[in-house]
Amino acid sequence: MARVFLKNVTKIYDKGVVAVKDANIDIQDKEFVVLVGPSGCGKSTTLRMIAGLEEVSEGEIYIGDRLVNHVQPKDRDIAMVFQNYALYPHMTVYENMAFGLKLRKFPKAEIEKRVREAARILGLEEFLDRKPKALSGGQRQRVAVGRAIVRKPQVFLFDEPLSNLDAKLRVQMRAEISKLHNRLETTMVYVTHDQVEAMTMGDRIVVMKDGVVQQIDTPLNLYNYPKNKFVAGFIGSPAMNFLQGTIDRDDGLQFVTDGMKLRIPDRFAKALEAYLGKTVVLGIRPEDIYGKEDAPALSQAAQADARVEVVEPMGNEIIVYLATGPNSMIARLSPRIDPKVGASLPLILDMNKSHFFDPKTENAILDKRNLN
Amino acid sequence: MAKSNSRRDPIYMTVLIYAILIIVTVVTVYPIIRVIGISLRPGDMLHTTSLRLIPENATFDSYRQLFTEQPFLRWLLNSTLVSFTVTVIGVSLASTAGYAFSRYRFIGRDFGMIALITTQMFPVTMLLLPLFLMLLHLKIYDTFLGLVIAYSATALPFCIWQMKGYYDTIPVSLEEAARIDGCTQWQTFYLVVLPLAAPALVITALFSFMAAWSEYLVAAVLINDNSLYTLPIGLKQFQSAFDTQWGLYSAGAVVVSIPVMILFLLLSRWLVSGLTLGSVKG
Numbered sequence: 001m002a003r004v005f006l007k008n009v010t011k012i013y014d015k016g017v018v019a020v021k022d023a024n025i026d027i028q029d030k031e032f033v034v035l036v037g038p039s040g041c042g043k044s045t046t047l048r049m050i051a052g053l054e055e056v057s058e059g060e061i062y063i064g065d066r067l068v069n070h071v072q073p074k075d076r077d078i079a080m081v082f083q084n085y086a087l088y089p090h091m092t093v094y095e096n097m098a099f100g101l102k103l104r105k106f107p108k109a110e111i112e113k114r115v116r117e118a119a120r121i122l123g124l125e126e127f128l129d130r131k132p133k134a135l136s137g138g139q140r141q142r143v144a145v146g147r148a149i150v151r152k153p154q155v156f157l158f159d160e161p162l163s164n165l166d167a168k169l170r171v172q173m174r175a176e177i178s179k180l181h182n183r184l185e186t187t188m189v190y191v192t193h194d195q196v197e198a199m200t201m202g203d204r205i206v207v208m209k210d211g212v213v214q215q216i217d218t219p220l221n222l223y224n225y226p227k228n229k230f231v232a233g234f235i236g237s238p239a240m241n242f243l244q245g246t247i248d249r250d251d252g253l254q255f256v257t258d259g260m261k262l263r264i265p266d267r268f269a270k271a272l273e274a275y276l277g278k279t280v281v282l283g284i285r286p287e288d289i290y291g292k293e294d295a296p297a298l299s300q301a302a303q304a305d306a307r308v309e310v311v312e313p314m315g316n317e318i319i320v321y322l323a324t325g326p327n328s329m330i331a332r333l334s335p336r337i338d339p340k341v342g343a344s345l346p347l348i349l350d351m352n353k354s355h356f357f358d359p360k361t362e363n364a365i366l367d368k369r370n371l372n
Numbered sequence: 373m374a375k376s377n378s379r380r381d382p383i384y385m386t387v388l389i390y391a392i393l394i395i396v397t398v399v400t401v402y403p404i405i406r407v408i409g410i411s412l413r414p415g416d417m418l419h420t421t422s423l424r425l426i427p428e429n430a431t432f433d434s435y436r437q438l439f440t441e442q443p444f445l446r447w448l449l450n451s452t453l454v455s456f457t458v459t460v461i462g463v464s465l466a467s468t469a470g471y472a473f474s475r476y477r478f479i480g481r482d483f484g485m486i487a488l489i490t491t492q493m494f495p496v497t498m499l500l501l502p503l504f505l506m507l508l509h510l511k512i513y514d515t516f517l518g519l520v521i522a523y524s525a526t527a528l529p530f531c532i533w534q535m536k537g538y539y540d541t542i543p544v545s546l547e548e549a550a551r552i553d554g555c556t557q558w559q560t561f562y563l564v565v566l567p568l569a570a571p572a573l574v575i576t577a578l579f580s581f582m583a584a585w586s587e588y589l590v591a592a593v594l595i596n597d598n599s600l601y602t603l604p605i606g607l608k609q610f611q612s613a614f615d616t617q618w619g620l621y622s623a624g625a626v627v628v629s630i631p632v633m634i635l636f637l638l639l640s641r642w643l644v645s646g647l648t649l650g651s652v653k654g
Contacts (some may be wrong), residue, residue: 053548074554086549090533090567100553 002064002077002154002187003029004050009059011045011211021211032181032188033315034202036195037234042211043191044159050189051080051157056197063155071310074103079148080157083164085140087147088131093119094128097146104151111150118146134339136323138169149184158190162197174201195235199223207231225369229362232355238319241289241329243282244359247275255282255356258325260300265351271366272356280365283355286319286330291337292346300351308339320345390396411435411622418618425610434619435627444624446599447606452631454516454602455584457562462531462580463573470535470572471561475544485536487527488639496526500593507594514596522590527583531576537570539565574642603628 004027011020020042027033027306035043048054052073068076079100087096095117100110112260119125122142132140138198141161148156149230158177162170178201182190192198198205199219207214215227219235225366226232232240247255253264253272262282264272272280295301304330306322311333323330331347339345356365381389405425412430413420418549420427438444472478473485503522506512512518542565550560566573595605607624610617 048549051548051552053551054478073548073551074556080549080552082545082549084543084545086543086545088550090563099550103554103559147549148630 003027003062004048004155004187004189005060005062006046007060007062009046009049009061010057011042011049011054012057016174019051019211022074023208023213025206025213025216025256027187027189029187030185031118032190032201033204033206034190034192034198034204035206035208036122036192036198036202037208037214039193040210041208043193043206045211046208047080047159047189047191048159051078051154052076055299058341077154078157079151079153079155080159081141081144081148081161083160085144085164087140087143089132092129092131093124093143093146096132096143097150100147100151103251114150114152115146118150121149121183122146122176124352131333133248137165138173141165141173145180148270149180154187154267156184156186156188158188160191163192163194170197199235205235207234209234221369226283226355227364229283229357229364232357232364236285238330238332239288240283240285240355242357243284243327243329244279245282246277246279247272249276255280257282257327259327260304260324262304262349262351262354263300265300265353267371268354268356275356275365279359280356281359281362283357284349285353286332288350288353289329289333290348290350291331291333291339292348294334294336295348298348298350298352301352302349304347304349305344306347308341308343308345311341312340322347389550407622407625410618411626413479413619434623438620438623438627440622442620443598443601444606444627447601447603448627450516450600451585451603451628452573452643454519454523455581457516457520458527458554458584459577459580461520461524462527463577466528466535466580467529467566467573468533468561469528470537471539471565473532473536474539475547485533488532491529496589499526503590506592514600515593516600519594519600519602520584522578522594523584523587526590527580529587531579534576534579535569535572538569542568562592570642574639578639586628 004025006025009020009023009025010018023046024044025033030326035046037043043056049056050063050069052071056069063076063078088099091099097115097118098111101114101169102302106114115128117127119128120125120146122137124146127135127139127143132143144161153319161177165173168255177190181201182344190197190201199222202219204216204218205222206216209230215222215231217225217347222235223233226235229242233242234314243255243257243260245255247253247264250261252266253269253276255262255264278295290296292303304324306324308320309323309328310321312321316335317337317366318333318339319336320331320333322331322345333339337345349371355368357363358365399585409425409427410418411434412432413427414429414431415435417427417429422428431641473481503525507513507518507522510518512521546564546568547560550564551557555563584602586604587602588608591602591605592608594600603624607621607628610624
């Protein structure tokens, strides 16, 4: 059990490419932290630095209280599950799982006990004598996880472990890894590019982009209080809608864009005063847009009309692609609404849930967490 | 499977393909059968023009002579010793050097790779004189050591490339997994990488062995001492300016090829592709 602490960690590759820039990540003991971001954002590099597979260019990494910058991977007391499983093909499932323990000179009986236990937890008992090539993708991934858990390491590292599995299996393994975390109570660091995986599994999520940590927070805080436009757009599916417009004053402050005038709640006014007459980006999530006929009573509702372009019925909801002037939006509406493609649809926007971003810095203008 | 079933060649193509296969087989196999036939001929029938594969009055006389009246066993021992040493050197150096070239980035790596391949461009005849002079200066001319060095030097570049190419196909994540599992660099190499490189190792071993076992020219130049003769030079002794002892020659050739055949049979089960199957997705 251990805390993992990255202090001002930077990774610069040979040719001067900066993969990770000044990352500060403090992972608590027993915490499940997910590193998420688009490909090339430095999340895997960060994980590999924790594992010791990449050298740290600058900064310090601690596992427990120990500075591990120059500690060999085998001496860091970690286990890692790879995206491509990385099973030893010349060994049976049993040997694959026992390999790490054998190298560490565990007594035979103890190895047997641990491997059997892991196999039982992961449902691999009947496959112990098989070679990896005789297993399905899901089973191989289980063996890779088994190889990690028999070692009882201080920290588990997962590098996109589910991205090679089909959608159904992925959902199933996702729940299994979460269960495993509850059962083992070990620190886990998990890398994925899939924000759904991040949201559903992580105690906290580290959002990265271009080698820079954007925000570290719990899934719900990231969803409700994104620090910048990137985080706002990355977390949530379908992604948040962004509309560019100006702030002007009528009765109170309002956001004006082609075809829409949206009244801004008074409690946002103070922070937005500074942007009066200037351009801002409004962010609103698809789920905060309602069809007028089916809208709940909202304290800060704004009305708008939009043309329906595409309708995707999902059963429990309908995803509607809308156009208002030059802007396009996605709304997640109740199935009771029956929008017709090409027709105009009256909408209600829950402005309490809206976000505002500076168009240049892309940072959030409102500190919504402290407003509420 | 489905593909070969669905593809039906027209009958004339099938006939053509089989005809070509039969011709090639005959061309390949006939000389071997001929040599076996000649080795079985009694001494007075060596120059017969009979085309019978198994001669009349077939006899193992030539084989008996080979082992009892000629120093054939000595040559066999010499060749075995030299070939085995070259194989051990080839496998151990090529497997490690190939690994370094495949996995590490070091100064001189690219130059080293090019230099190795360049040496393969020169025919052995061109290397004979410098080799001869070097061994003479090192005072290992006319010794097994000299011969082993010469053979290893000519076989190694190909073997290193061959091993390097195979290591390149083994996913690095396997080694990373091993390092995290607790392997030192050396353990990663021999517990994980080397077992997976078995097919390449077998090729390397066979190539090194053959390079020494059936080599004539270099041995003829570098070895003078009768007691150090290897099989190819030894067999040449049956051929003189006026007469060639074809019976002994053929019997010798047959015996020489047996160990190679056994080696191929023993090692062929390792010559299977797909040893890394199932290790990684992709």
